[in-house]
Amino acid sequence: MNYFKQILRFAKPYKGYAILNIISNIFYALFGTLAMVSLFPMLNVLFDKTKRLETKPVWEGITGVKNYAEDYLNYFVTQKASEGHDDVLIFMVILVISMFLLKNVFSYLAMYFITFLRNGVLKDMRNELYYKIIDLPISYYSEKKKGDTIARISSDVQEIQHSFLSILELIVREPLMILFTVIMMLLISVKLTIFVFIFIPVSGFIISLIGKSLKRKSDSVQQEQGQFLSIVEETLGGLKVIKGFNSQTAFGEKFRASTTRFYNFSNKLLNRQNLASPTSEFLGITVIAVLLWYGGRMVLNDKALDPGLFIVYMGLAYNILTPAKAISKASYSVKKGNAAAERVLEIINTVSPLEDQPNAITKTDFTDAVALHNISFKYEDDLVLKNFSIHVPKGKSVALVGQSGSGKSTIANLVTRFYDVNEGSISIDGEDIRNLTKHSLRALMGLVTQDSILFNDTVKNNILLGKLNASDEDVIEALKIANAWEFVKELPLGIETNIGDSGNKLSGGQKQRLSIARAVLKNPPIMILDEATSALDTESERLVQVALENMMKNRTSIVIAHRLSTIQNADLIVVMNKGEIAEQGTHNELLAKNGVYKKLVDMQSFE
Incomplete structure (x- = not known):
């Protein structure tokens, strides 16, 4: 029930609908009970068992409500009977139909x-x-599978709607139906009702035994669903590699194994769930059968119960079965929904380690410098950066170079606060970035990564991520600065052309120039370029490099570079080796040192 309470907080904005639902359910339960009771006078008229009453009965208080109702009905029928049997029958039929309606x-x-x-x-x-x-x-997502997250936001949330939220329909209606029905049953015969309630707890106990393992089985089903969605997501993302290495069979087997497990788990779960309805119905009919025997003796042997009342009583007893069965099925749903709710709430209740501080500062300008002071950082066990320090004054460009794995891209992740440093600090204008709101920090920065991350949308909408309220003219100007307007204007619909999933209708160089245009439109004071040209051919690199130089004019830049030809004009080049600074200086100064940088330049000159 703990999960159910957490889910219920989402219902607060809709409490008006809940109140109207409760009111409707009260009337549903009331008229549902009266519909059964209304059959009694009909039966009495048919069997000519109606007691003739010529005088109107007198109300004697709530304790005599049963006798008053019965006498008043008999008085009414007596009056109608004097006008003819047809009138009585028509009235009774209308009464029954009205109650059911x-x-x-x-x-x-x-x-x-x-x-x-x-x-x-x-x-x-x-x-x-x-x-x-x-x-x-x-x-958070380094260990998580995308497909599992997709399963949680799609099928798990849907499962919560079918399971937990279906209880909201039953939480008032079915208990009220049972309550009203039991009151009527007690009014008809206390002795018979007590006999019925000896059997109901026994039935409930047997039903509850079936549902105990449903949560565990449901959890297995949902986890496996996340597994095969992950396989689909990975397959679509790596289709070229799968086809290129003729791995269709291997991936097909992997997917088949997952769907087979899903098939087996689902069969066990649904078969256990399907057992609920026939079991509860059989137990209910058993109670009715015992009731027929015991009540029949009261009618035939003891003459303690009117036959018409006994028939109505049997109808009321069966009237309890439907809501009781619904409640038993709902208990299975809770167990099944628990697994889905647990998976959804696991994400919702996760506290981000990068939450803004309560008194976080909103920074709107950049006036002095970006400084990394003695920072150390590790993703898992080994330090990627050790006591690393650099100072990037406003308007200057600092390039980070070094072998793969030296910690260059980690700098970009830390400055943009995708991760927090383990030791040391990163500051902008002397203010630790952990004291700033993430939104205002990232508003000061533009990011161009090695992988051009574009979305299945138009050129224009991809560029507008940099500045949502920009005009078409602003977008075109940004494309010109990024050397992208030349090819964009040739597209079928210009900036309104859809570029496909991940921008796959474009070449690598074209995608990268759109990424640069996006950053240009944002026009941030600090630019971070993470190996923005390393994946490009020579011609595309030249076009992109011109675009980058256009963008970096009079701007503070941190450039992470693999190709050294792209950063020769940087104000400072920092050569990194295993998370530490090996040497630093301008291009000419570093060549003169004849050290690590000179070796890197010589190696690339042979490529």
């Missing part, structure tokens, strides 16, 4: 109002989960 009208209204609550909770839960997914740090 009202029961079903309120049943529909209850379902109508709960629909808005259920779908509203589903919408808000998905929204909160999505915002949490994009708020959590990148490090």
Whole structure:
């Protein structure tokens, strides 16, 4: 129930619908009970068992409600009978139909109002989960499979709607139906009702035994669903490699193994779940059968119960079975929904280690310098950076070079605060970036990565991520600075052309120039370029390099470079080796030192 309480907080904005649902359910339960009771006078008229009453009965208080209701009905029937049997029958038929009609009208209204609550909770839960997914740090997803996260926001949330939220329909309606029915049963025969309630706990105990393993089985199903969605996501992402290495069979086997496990888990779960309905119905009919025997003796042997009342009583007893069965199925749903809720709430309740401090500063300008002071950092066990320090004054460009694994890209991750340093500090204008809001920090920065991350949208909308309210003219100007307008204007719809999934309708150089245009449009005071040209051919590199030089004019830049030809004009070049500074200086100074940098330049000159 702990998970259920957490899910219920999403229902608060829709409490108006919940109240209307409860009111409708009260009337549904009331008219559902009266519909059964209304059969009694009909039976009495048919069997001519109606007691003739010529005088109107007198109300003697709540304790005599049963006798008053019965006498008043008999008085009414007596009056109608004097006008002819047809009138009595027509009235009784209308009474029965009216009760059942009202029961079903309120049943529909209850379902109508709960629909808005259920779908509203589903919408808000998905929204909160999505915002949490994009708020959590990148490090959170280093161990997680994308497919598993997709399964949580899609099928797990849907499962919560089907399981937990279906209880909201039952939480008032079915207990009220049982309550009203039991009150009527007690009014008809206390002795018979006590006999019925000896058997109900026994039935409940047997039903509860079936559902104990449902949560565990449901958890296995949902985890396996996340597994095969991950395989699909990886397959679509690496289709060229799979085809190029003729690995279709291997991946097919991997996917088949996952779907086979899903098939087996689902069979076990659904077969256990399907057992609920026939078991509860069989136990209910057993109770009815015993009731027929015991009640029949009261009617035939003891003459303690009117036959018409006994038939109505049997109808009421069966009337309990439907809500009881619904409640037993709901208990299975709770167990099944628990597994889904646990997986969804695991993400929602995760506290981000990069949360803004309560008194975080919103920084809107950049006036002095970016400084990394004695920082050390590790992703897992081994330090990637050790006591690393650099100073990047405003308007200057600092290039970081070195072998792969020397910690260059880690600097970009730390300055943008995708991760926090383990030791030391990073400051902007003397203020530790951990004291700034993440939003204002990243608003000061533009990022161009080695992998051009573009979205399945138009050229324009991809560029507008840099500045959402920019005009078409601003977008075109940014494309010109990034050397991208030449090819964009040739596209079928210009800036309104869709570039496909991950921008795959474009070449590598074209994609990278769009990434640069996005950063240009943002126009941030600090630019971080993480190996922006390393994946390009020579011609594309030249075009992109010109674009980068255009962008970096009069701007503070941290450039992470693999190709040394792209950073020769940097104000400072920092050569890194195993997370430490090997040497630093300008291009000419470093060549004169004849050290690590000179070796890197010589190696690349032979490439």
